[in-house]
Structures are given as C-alpha cells and as structure tokens.
Amino acid sequence: MDVKRSGHRQRQAEATKRQVATAARDLFATNGYVATTIAAIAEAADIPAQTIYSAFGGKAKILRVIAWGAVAALDVDRAHEEALAAPDPADGLRMAATVQRRQFAEMYDVIAVYQEAARTDPDIAADLHTIAGNRERAFRRHVAAIEADLVPGLGVDDGLAIYLALVLPEIYRTFVVERGWTADRYGEWLGAALVRQLLGR
Amino acid sequence: MDVKRSGHRQRQAEATKRQVATAARDLFATNGYVATTIAAIAEAADIPAQTIYSAFGGKAKILRVIAWGAVAALDVDRAHEEALAAPDPADGLRMAATVQRRQFAEMYDVIAVYQEAARTDPDIAADLHTIAGNRERAFRRHVAAIEADLVPGLGVDDGLAIYLALVLPEIYRTFVVERGWTADRYGEWLGAALVRQLLGR
Numbered sequence: 001m002d003v004k005r006s007g008h009r010q011r012q013a014e015a016t017k018r019q020v021a022t023a024a025r026d027l028f029a030t031n032g033y034v035a036t037t038i039a040a041i042a043e044a045a046d047i048p049a050q051t052i053y054s055a056f057g058g059k060a061k062i063l064r065v066i067a068w069g070a071v072a073a074l075d076v077d078r079a080h081e082e083a084l085a086a087p088d089p090a091d092g093l094r095m096a097a098t099v100q101r102r103q104f105a106e107m108y109d110v111i112a113v114y115q116e117a118a119r120t121d122p123d124i125a126a127d128l129h130t131i132a133g134n135r136e137r138a139f140r141r142h143v144a145a146i147e148a149d150l151v152p153g154l155g156v157d158d159g160l161a162i163y164l165a166l167v168l169p170e171i172y173r174t175f176v177v178e179r180g181w182t183a184d185r186y187g188e189w190l191g192a193a194l195v196r197q198l199l200g201r
Numbered sequence: 202m203d204v205k206r207s208g209h210r211q212r213q214a215e216a217t218k219r220q221v222a223t224a225a226r227d228l229f230a231t232n233g234y235v236a237t238t239i240a241a242i243a244e245a246a247d248i249p250a251q252t253i254y255s256a257f258g259g260k261a262k263i264l265r266v267i268a269w270g271a272v273a274a275l276d277v278d279r280a281h282e283e284a285l286a287a288p289d290p291a292d293g294l295r296m297a298a299t300v301q302r303r304q305f306a307e308m309y310d311v312i313a314v315y316q317e318a319a320r321t322d323p324d325i326a327a328d329l330h331t332i333a334g335n336r337e338r339a340f341r342r343h344v345a346a347i348e349a350d351l352v353p354g355l356g357v358d359d360g361l362a363i364y365l366a367l368v369l370p371e372i373y374r375t376f377v378v379e380r381g382w383t384a385d386r387y388g389e390w391l392g393a394a395l396v397r398q399l400l401g402r
Contacts, residue, residue, distance in 0.1 A: 116320075161380035162390075170371040179362040189363075196397060 013055065017065065020045045020052055024062045029109040033063065033117040060121050067114060067127075070107040074099075080138045089146040090201055094191035096142060101187030104172040111169050139163045143198070151200040162197050166190060214256065218266065221246045221253055225263045230310040234264065234318040261322050268315060268328075271308040275300075281339045290347040291402055295392035297343060302388030305373040312370050340364045344399070352401040363398050367391060 023045035027036045038059060042049040056062045079099045086092030118125040143159040150159050175181040175189065195201050224246035228237045239260060243250040257263045280300045287293030319326040344360040351360050368391065376382040376390065396402050
C-alpha cells in the first residue's frame with residue numbers, strides 16, 4: 001500500500017466531509033432539519049449524493065458530525081472544571097456563564113436544529129438525552145462545589161433547578177437572536193443572574 | 202321552529218364539543234399533536250369521527266377551541282391592566298408574575314401542544330404569531346408604564362427583552378414539569394426575578 005497516496009486520499013475524504021458538513025449546517029439552520037434533503041445538501045456542497053451517503057450514511061449522521069465537531073472545539077469539560085475550582089464562587093459562576101455564552105455563540109444554530117431533529121429522529125433524541133444528562137451532571141457538580149455559599153435555605157437540588165432554567169437555550173434565543181443583544185451582553189446577564197440567584201450577591 | 206327543541210339541540214352540540222375537546226386535550230398532551238388522530242379522539246370521546254369532523258372541521262380547529270376556551274377563562278387582559286396600574290411597581294410586577302403562573306398552571310400543556318403543532322400547521326403557526334404579538338404588546342405597555350422606576354440605564358426595549366426571557370414557558374417547564382417545583386414557588390421566583398432585574402430591588 002502506498003502510504004503517501006493513502007494519506008492523500010484520507011485528507012481528501014476529510015475535506016469532502018467538511019465541505020458537506022458546512023453546506024448541511026447552513027441548510028439546516030436556514031430551512032430546518034426535516035425540510036433539508038440529502039439532494040439539497042449534495043447540490044449546495046457540489047458533491048454527488050451517493051458520495052455523501054457513502055461518507056456519512058444519512059442526514060442524522062451529518063448532523064452528529066457537525067455537532068460533535070463544534071463541541072470538541074469548545075473544550076467545555078475543562079472550562080467547567082476551571083469554573084468550579086475558582087476561589088471566589090461568584091467568579092466561578094461568571095466563568096460558567098462565559099462557557100455557556102461561547103457555546104451558544106458558536107453553535108446555537110446546531111442546538112436548535114438538534115432540538116428540531118430530536119422530535120422525528122430517535123437517534124438524535126437519544127443523543128440529546130445524553131447531552132442533557134452530561135450537562136446536568138456538570139452543573140450539579142458546580143452547584144455542589146459551592147453549596148456552602150448558596151443563598152441560605154437553598155439546597156443543591158433547587159440551586160441546580162435555577163441553574164438549568166437560567167442556561168436554557170431559549171433565553172439565549174430571546175436575547176441574542178430575537179432582541180439583538182450581543183452574545184457578550186447575554187453572557188454578562190447570565191453571570192449576574194447566576195450570582196444573584198445562587199449566591200444572593 | 203320549536204324554540205325549546207332547538208335550545209336543547211344546541212346544548213347537546215355544546216356538550217359534544219366539550220367532550221371532544223377534553224378527550225383531545227388529554228391525547229395531545231400525552232401523545233403529541235402530530236401523533237393524535239381524529240380516530241383516536243373519536244374513540245376516547247366515544248363520539249363518531251364523522252360528528253367530530255362536522256362539529257370542528259379538523260384537528261387544528263379542535264386545538265383552537267381548547268386554547269381559546271382556556272384563555273377566555275383566565276381573563277388575562279384585565280389582570281394585566283390591574284398589574285400595570287399598581288401604585289408600587291414591584292407589586293405590579295409580582296401581580297404580572299401571578300398572571301403568568303395562573304396561565305401556565307391552567308394551560309401549560311396546551312401551550313406546549315401549540316408550539317409542537319405550529320411546526321407543521323401554518324394556521325396554528327399564524328395563531329401563535331398573533332398570540333406572541335399580543336403578549337409582547339401587553340408586556341411593553343407594562344414596562345413602559347414603570348419606565349421611571351427601571352434600573353438606571355435600562356430602557357424599555359431591554360426591559361422588555363428581560364421580561365420576555367423571564368416569562369418563557371420553557372422556564373416554567375424546567376421548574377414545575379421537570380424539577381417538581383409547585384406553580385406557586387415558580388410564581389414567587391418569577392416575581393422576585395422581574396423585580397430584581399427590572400427595578401433593581
């Protein structure tokens with residue numbers, strides 16, 4: 001086997017995948033997941049539909065590649081660990097707000113498409129369930145780490161409920177997508193709301 | 202024409218409509234709008250499908266009857282007027298929070314079904330658009346009425362954005378449907394959040 005040519009073929013395959021993912025992300029965000037066909041993605045990416053089927057296996061797989069690519073680039077887990085280890089819990093919550101702000105700014109479109117796709121595709125629904133579980137565990141770890149500083153009378157469960165409500169993607173949508181706030185302003189709002197409602201400051 | 206018999210027939214037709222609406226509301230909330238057929242509603246209500254078609258004209262019409270019935274019972278407009286006329290703006294915002302709490306407690310299931318149905322039914326989507334416009338106008342009137350008391354530097358547009366974010370049905374869902382808070386506790390949370398974020402108190 002010619003290693004150089006095989007390496008070239010692999011790079012080309014990856015370039016094709018990126019091209020398809022980019023075109024698909026645009027179409028999903030603009031027209032919705034259900035309304036976007038492989039044929040439309042093939043036309044937008046200028047790549048034969050058969051090649052797309054061979055490379056990905058279907059529309060849900062393309063969406064997954066887009067989502068995991070976006071998530072991997074954000075390195076959310078490390079950022080969460082840093083946030084919950086902050087000496088001042090208010091700083092930690094503001095750091096957590098920055099993680100959310102970055103996440104939504106980078107991939108709110110993908111999150112919205114995921115929510116839409118989950119309604120009709122059981123694999124995507126299972127993905128979303130896993131993601132929600134991971135998010136909840138990370139948030140609970142954070143709230144538990146600052147338990148001693150919570151508003152008197154507020155337990156970890158209720159603190160987590162408040163955290164989960166404040167980081168809802170629909171709030172980002174309202175402020176940034178619908179009302180024209182910058183992502184930075186949303187991040188500041190979220191940080192202040194978390195600090196106020198969890199720590200009473 | 203026999204007035205007595207005609208009155209009787211009308212009462213019977215209304216009773217049939219209520220029976221259908223009740224059965225449909227249960228099925229929509231449990232199985233979703235798209236998955237619920239007229240045949241299933243007919244079976245649950247114990248009323249022939251043909252009678253349902255004659256009385257309503259289709260699934261979207263049934264959903265509308267359910268929604269408008271629930272909305273009419275709440276008398277939201279009068280409650281909003283009272284809230285924005287409260288001498289203390291903090292009391293007014295807490296009254297507005299009570300309006301939202303009552304609305305969600307009475308009909309969160311219908312709101313969720315409406316959001317689902319709007320994705321596939323253009324008439325329901327148009328309804329939802331009208332409702333969102335009415336809500337926004339009512340909220341803007343309220344924020345404008347307390348403009349002088351808003352947090353320094355906060356204008357009516359941004360105050361409205363905060364109002365719209367805090368009253369999102371997804372927040373009610375998180376607290377009450379998913380995390381087991383009582384509707385009353387949600388209402389208190391919302392009142393405190395509105396007062397804090399709009400008035401700085």
